[in-house]
């Protein structure tokens with residue numbers, strides 16, 4: 001996926017400013033930056049959800065799926081988990097049950113979850129459902145926007161492991177947004193550092209974390225524990 005000179009304005013605010021970034025197929029690119037740097041706006045523009053200038057090529061916009069920070073607000077409370085997942089499927093009706101079960105299994109949830117509603121699940125389980133629902137459409141690109149930020153620390157690791165497993169299993173092409181460089185190092189191949197709507201640094205994740213070039217990246221790194229940087 002090639003993002004070229006993407007710009008998003010909200011009135012006088014330029015949330016994304018002529019940003020260019022390539023996410024190679026089958027790889028996971030992290031996008032980091034402090035709150036308000038434009039990460040979510042970039043994600044939504046890439047998915048075609050907000051008006052923008054510039055181009056996104058190498059992927060059909062309809063084949064981009066997003067997973068958001070708060071699975072509770074992205075899942076319809078009145079819909080069962082099974083129906084929420086089945087909604088995204090592109091298989092004949094007769095195969096939906098089996099395919100929903102396969103997706104639940106893929107995100108390590110029991111088939112019995114299909115009949116539950118979001119409020120009956122834990123935060124971590126809800127996020128697994130949101131991931132399963134996004135995968136149901138067999139997206140070419142998956143965008144994950146701070147998907148562990150709202151979860152208890154105790155379940156964040158499990159969701160990150162799930163992303164790593166899915167990536168190995170499905171060869172996902174992913175834009176993985178996080179303000180946490182430790183998390184990005186765990187999940188991503190490359191990282192792009194965003195500030196005020198622009199990229200200040202990009203590169204292989206280990207290089208950027210062990211040898212940051214931009215002063216801003218160093219500031220971000222100073223905020224995470226030392227063990228992440230070694």
Ligand SMILES: Nc1ncnc2c1ncn2[C@@H]1O[C@H](COP(=O)(O)OP(=O)(O)O)[C@@H](O)[C@H]1O
Pocket residue numbers: 010013014015033034035036037038039040041042
């Ligand atoms: N719908 C919107 N209307 C007006 N301004 C917005 C809207 N969405 C985001 N912004 C502004 O765009 C900038 C980037 O926001 P956002 O993309 O949410 O950053 P991040 O995800 O990095 O925290 C911020 O200044 C924010 O206030």
Ligand SMILES: [Mg+2]
Pocket residue numbers: 039040041145146
């Ligand atoms: Mg955001």
